[in-house]
Amino acid sequence: MEKITSPYKWGMVIDLDRCTGCGACVVACQAENNVAICEKKEIAEGRNMHWLRIERFWVGEYPDVRVRFLPVLCQHCHDAPCEPVCPVYASYHNPDGLNGQVYNRCVGTRYCGNNCPYAVRVFNFHDHEHAWPSPLDNQLSPDITVRSRGVMEKCSFCIQRIRRVKEDAKAEGRMIKDGEVQPACVQTCPTEAMVFGNISDPHSRVSRLSRSPRRFQLLENLGTHPSIYYLKGGGREHV
Amino acid sequence: MSEPEHALAAKSAGQLNDEMLSSMRTPTWQWYGLAFFLGAVVAWGISAFTYQVMTDLSVTGLDRPVMWGIYIANFVFWVGLSHSGTMVSAILRLSQANWRRPILRAAEAMTVFSITVAGLFPVIHLGRNWVVYYFMPYPNQRGLWPNFRSPLLWDATAITTYIIGSSLFLYLGMLPDLAVVRDRATGWRKKVYAILAMGWRGTAREWVVFRKASTLMAALIIPVAVSVHSIVAWDFAVTVVPGWHSTIFPPYFVIGAITSGVAAVITLMIIIRRVFHLEDYLTPLHFDNMGKLLLVICLLWSYAYFVEVQTTWYAHEPIEWEVWSFMSGKYTPLLILMLVGNSVLPVTALCFKKIRRSVRAMLVITVLINIAMFIERYLIIVPSLSHKNMPFVWGSYSPSWVELSVTAAAFAGFTLMYTLFAKFFPMVAVTDVRELGVRHTDIKLGRTKVHSLSEEE
Numbered sequence: 015m016e017k018i019t020s021p022y023k024w025g026m027v028i029d030l031d032r033c034t035g036c037g038a039c040v041v042a043c044q045a046e047n048n049v050a051i052c053e054k055k056e057i058a059e060g061r062n063m064h065w066l067r068i069e070r071f072w073v074g075e076y077p078d079v080r081v082r083f084l085p086v087l088c089q090h091c092h093d094a095p096c097e098p099v100c101p102v103y104a105s106y107h108n109p110d111g112l113n114g115q116v117y118n119r120c121v122g123t124r125y126c127g128n129n130c131p132y133a134v135r136v137f138n139f140h141d142h143e144h145a146w147p148s149p150l151d152n153q154l155s156p157d158i159t160v161r162s163r164g165v166m167e168k169c170s171f172c173i174q175r176i177r178r179v180k181e182d183a184k185a186e187g188r189m190i191k192d193g194e195v196q197p198a199c200v201q202t203c204p205t206e207a208m209v210f211g212n213i214s215d216p217h218s219r220v221s222r223l224s225r226s227p228r229r230f231q232l233l234e235n236l237g238t239h240p241s242i243y244y245l246k247g248g249g250r251e252h253v
Numbered sequence: 254m255s256e257p258e259h260a261l262a263a264k265s266a267g268q269l270n271d272e273m274l275s276s277m278r279t280p281t282w283q284w285y286g287l288a289f290f291l292g293a294v295v296a297w298g299i300s301a302f303t304y305q306v307m308t309d310l311s312v313t314g315l316d317r318p319v320m321w322g323i324y325i326a327n328f329v330f331w332v333g334l335s336h337s338g339t340m341v342s343a344i345l346r347l348s349q350a351n352w353r354r355p356i357l358r359a360a361e362a363m364t365v366f367s368i369t370v371a372g373l374f375p376v377i378h379l380g381r382n383w384v385v386y387y388f389m390p391y392p393n394q395r396g397l398w399p400n401f402r403s404p405l406l407w408d409a410t411a412i413t414t415y416i417i418g419s420s421l422f423l424y425l426g427m428l429p430d431l432a433v434v435r436d437r438a439t440g441w442r443k444k445v446y447a448i449l450a451m452g453w454r455g456t457a458r459e460w461v462v463f464r465k466a467s468t469l470m471a472a473l474i475i476p477v478a479v480s481v482h483s484i485v486a487w488d489f490a491v492t493v494v495p496g497w498h499s500t501i502f503p504p505y506f507v508i509g510a511i512t513s514g515v516a517a518v519i520t521l522m523i524i525i526r527r528v529f530h531l532e533d534y535l536t537p538l539h540f541d542n543m544g545k546l547l548l549v550i551c552l553l554w555s556y557a558y559f560v561e562v563q564t565t566w567y568a569h570e571p572i573e574w575e576v577w578s579f580m581s582g583k584y585t586p587l588l589i590l591m592l593v594g595n596s597v598l599p600v601t602a603l604c605f606k607k608i609r610r611s612v613r614a615m616l617v618i619t620v621l622i623n624i625a626m627f628i629e630r631y632l633i634i635v636p637s638l639s640h641k642n643m644p645f646v647w648g649s650y651s652p653s654w655v656e657l658s659v660t661a662a663a664f665a666g667f668t669l670m671y672t673l674f675a676k677f678f679p680m681v682a683v684t685d686v687r688e689l690g691v692r693h694t695d696i697k698l699g700r701t702k703v704h705s706l707s708e709e710e
Contacts, residue, residue, distance in 0.1 A: 060316035060648050069645040086643070095493045101405040102387045103397070119397070121387050122310070122380015123405055124320035128638055129492045133318045133646040137380065139311040163309040164380025233642055236493055 020109035021189065023241070024171055025213030026200070027223040028085055030247030032207035035068050035083035039199035039208065043087075046172060046198035048158050050142035051150070061139045065169040066199055082247065085208070087199070088113060088134045088169035089232060089240030096126035096135065104166070111241055112171055120165040127166055131233050135168045171210070172197035192218045213241065269687060270433055274679055277434065284676070291669035298662015301655045302377060310380055312655045319638040319650035324378035326630040327660055329506075330513070331371030331667075332412070332485050333626060337514030338364025338419060339478035341543075342426075343471035352542050354685040355534040358430075359525055360518045361423040362678075366670045367517075368419060368481075370663050372412050375405070377659060404488045411481045418477050422470050428453050428463065430679040482510040489633065496576035496637030501564070505557040509626060512550045512595065516622035519543050521671075523616045525680060534681060537610040544609030547599060547619070555596040572642055580636035583649075587628050594625025 043049060043066045050063045066087040073080045090113050096105050097113065104120040107113060127135040141163040146154060154160060157174040161167050179195040192211050200208040211220035223229075228245040280288075305312050315322050341360035345353035376385050388409050390399050399406050432453035435446035453459060486506035489497035519540065526535040565573050581588055599618050608614045640647050652660075674680075697703075 056311075059311070061311065062317075067645070069643075071645075084645075086645070098400070098402040099404065099492065101400050101403040101409070103400045119387065120381070121384050123375075123378075124315075124380065125403070125405060125488075127317065127320045128494060131493050131642040133641055133643050136317060137310075137320060139309060139313075139315065141309045141311075162381075166380075236642070238493075 020111075021214065022212050023111040023214040024090070024176065025111075025211065025220050025224065025241040025243070026171075026197075027209045027220050027226075027229075027243045027245060029207045029209075029223075029245040030082070030084065031228075031245065032205040033068075033083045033085060033247070034205055034207075035070060035081070036204065037068055038202045038204060039085060040064055040066050040068060042198040042202035043169070045153065046155065047170070048154050048160050049167075050138070050140075050145040050161070052140075052145070056140055059139075061137075063136050063138070063142070063167075065134070065136065065167070067134075084244075085199075086132060086134060086232070087242070088171075089132055089238065089242045090169075090171060091238035091240045093237060093239050095129040095131065095236075095238060099125045099129050101125070110176070112173060113168070114173070115166065115168055115170065117159050117161050117165050117167065122164040122166065124166065131236055131238065135166050137166050138163045270437065270683060274434065274437070274681075274683065277676060277679065280676060284672070288669065288672055291665045291672065294665035295662045295669060298659045298665070301658035301662070305655050305659075306382055312653060314651050314653040314656060316648055316650065318641050318646050318648050319635060321378070321634055321638060322650050323631065323652040323656045323660055324374050326627065326634050327663055328371055328374035328378075329485055329630040329634075330627050331367045331374070331663065332482060333506075333510035333513045333630075334517050334623075335364045335368035335371060335415065335419070335514065336478055336482065336507075336510040337367075337518045338362070338422070339474050340511050340514055341518050342422070343474050343478075346468070346471045347475075350542070351689055352539050354689055355531070355681050356518060356522050356539065356543075357426065357685065358423075358680055358682045359521050361419065361426060362671065362674050362680075363514075363517060363521060364419040365416070365423050366667050366674070368412065368416050369670070370667050372416060373663070375408065404484065404491055407484045408488060411477075411484045415477055415481045418470075418474050422474050425463075425467055425470055426682065426685075427678060429455065429684040430682060433683050434679055479507055482507045489637075494637050494641060495570075495572040496580075497633070499561060499564075501557060501561045505554075505561060508550065508553045508557050509629060512547075512554045513623050513626035515543065515547050515550055516619040516626075519547065519615055519619040520623070523612055523619075525675075526612070529675075529680065531681060534686065537612075540612060540615050541606065541609045544603050544615060547622075548603035551596060551599040551603070551622075555600060558592075558596070572640075576637050576640050579640045580632060584632055584636065587632060591625045591628040591632065594621040595629065 044051070044064065047065060049065055052062050056062060066085060069084040069086055071082040071084070073082055090111065092107075092111060094105075094107065094113050097107055100106075101123060102119055102121055104116045105113065105126045106116070122137070124137055127133075127137055138161055143160065143162065155174070175197065176195050179190050183190045183194075190212070192215065196210050200210040209220050209223055211218040213221050213224060215221060223245065224243040226245055229243045230246060231240050231243060313322065313324075338361040341353060342357040342364075346357070376382055379385060387397075388399055388406065401407075428450060431446055431450040432455065435443060435450045438446050483503035483506065486502040490499055490502035492498060522535050522539065522543070526532060562577070565577050599622060602608045602614065602618055608618075635650050639649050
């Protein structure tokens with residue numbers, strides 16, 4: 015069988031110096047991806063459905079207290095711990111280097127969620143079929159499945175947007191241009207802390223930024239080879 | 254090893270059969286009471302599980318990051334228990350330890366029932382139990398195939414193999430006994446046992462084939478048993494979860510499995526001996542020998558646990574150490590109970606012959622070992638998941654009433670299957686015990702009588 019290769023390797027750079035922790039990305043993600051709206055009770059139980067979270071850390075002692083924000087979403091690892099453990103291939107690697115999740119193949123062993131060191135996989139413990147009371151159901155995106163209970167879900171780098179742009183590019187017989195496709199979180203970020211693009215193109219903005227000396231990756235020591243690069247923050251005294 | 258055989262030598266063949274098959278007498282009202290009670294607990298557990306399936310997994314205590322809880326602890330525990338039959342029966346058969354004979358059936362039956370219970374838990378814990386058939390490699394139009402790289406699929410394969418293998422092992426060993434039962438039965442029961450006994454007549458050729466087959470089965474089932482629990486350990490060891498990712502896990506799990514298996518066999522021996530009045534067949538000698546075996550295994554377990562903790566402590570890798578300190582801090586009483594039950598108490602107490610031969614002391618020790626083993630599984634699974642690599646999503650877990658009901662139902666279901674089995678099938682290996690009796694002779698040497706035992710090969 016011929017090996018499927020792709021000219022694209024999607025990646026992201028998140029500049030922690032620019033992140034203000036406003037949470038717009040979280041909201042954008044929720045709106046774009048039909049992420050279930052959770053009740054207070056569910057969040058208190060630790061069963062919130064956010065695909066993207068902003069981790070907030072306090073550094074230092076009063077009065078010299080600084081706050082650090084760390085947006086964490088699926089790292090789309092190239093050696094993803096979640097993929098080999100799925101017994102039914104619901105979690106798989108696509109040629110563009112994305113971690114795919116096939117919702118209707120998922121049986122809900124939650125093994126991937128345990129094995130994800132970033133804990134970015136969220137499980138539908140609750141039934142969310144009716145999480146959008148009318149008229150909220152009008153906002154559901156027709157491009158994405160509404161996940162049933164008992165399945166795992168996670169950030170897809172807004173794969174529906176990538177697909178659409180890919181089709182457009184294919185119709186015009188060209189490659190996708192840099193910046194032509196953006197996930198909802200990147201599009202919404204008011205400080206442009208997040209940059210998305212094709213990391214296998216050395217001239218793309220994301221590639222150039224990823225070569226910054228400030229770059230690091232989350233839990234690099236585990237050898238998961240994430241597609242997301244962070245740029246170290248801490249340039250300013252008080253954020 | 255003279256006492257039991259002398260006691261048996263005085264009895265006629267009919268009396269021996271009668272006593273050893275006493276479990277199959279017409280049930281008393283106590284038996285019905287017990288069966289009804291166990292059945293009620295199982296029914297309660299099934300309704301709790303149905304409730305879980307009808308609503309969703311939010312009825313469990315699971316959350317992010319602790320996505321596996323007491324269901325998986327149960328799974329590992331029951332797989333561990335299933336190592337009893339293999340250990341006691343197969344290994345002792347190959348090593349020709351004759352004292353195994355009265356208990357081998359109890360141990361083999363335990364293997365089959367506990368692996369059956371264990372096999373249910375991976376299905377119970379699924380988010381979508383109704384698509385469990387996705388695990389099976391069945392041909393389909395879309396060319397979908399299960400992922401053989403996943404330890405869960407190794408589990409499914411190993412457990413299926415073990416269920417089939419141990420059932421065959423149990424059934425094969427029971428053939429001559431079923432023939433004894435058939436000969437004693439009347440009416441429709443005779444017809445049923447005649448079918449089950451597969452026309453066993455007890456000819457010399459049948460015995461030769463039987464002996465060969467059972468030795469072969471015993472030799473084949475041991476690697477299966479070892480692989481099953483290694484694979485269960487790989488569920489944890491091949492992950493990147495701190496506290497799970499440890500190379501000692503497979504041997505450590507196998508040792509743990511044998512510990513709980515052997516302890517459970519002793520507990521069962523005590524119960525069977527008491528309930529069916531088999532004091533002549535299960536003597537202090539048996540408890541003495543099983544106690545020695547248990548002592549060795551508990552020492553091995555202590556060593557394996559020490560190695561696991563010692564490497565964590567010595568390396569002092571931040572996240573690994575965090576998991577350990579969290580576990581020892583939050584679950585201190587459980588941890589102490591586990592260490593006392595699994596290591597301190599049995600290792601010291603079992604050194605004494607008096608304790609090994611005391612049925613009551615053995616009951617306490619073995620029950621405590623299995624409580625401790627259940628805790629061990631819980632402490633492996635839950636604390637590691639609670640404190641994974643990202644401190645921002647540290648969490649905690651406590652089982653809900655649904656999970657506890659299903660756990661109770663598992664214990665009741667196991668006991669119920671056992672109770673029913675004892676009523677319908679010979680609980681003591683009649684022919685095996687009598688074979689030993691036949692092999693014993695007293696030879697006169699001068700003025701003394703010497704006890705002699707003939708062995709084959």
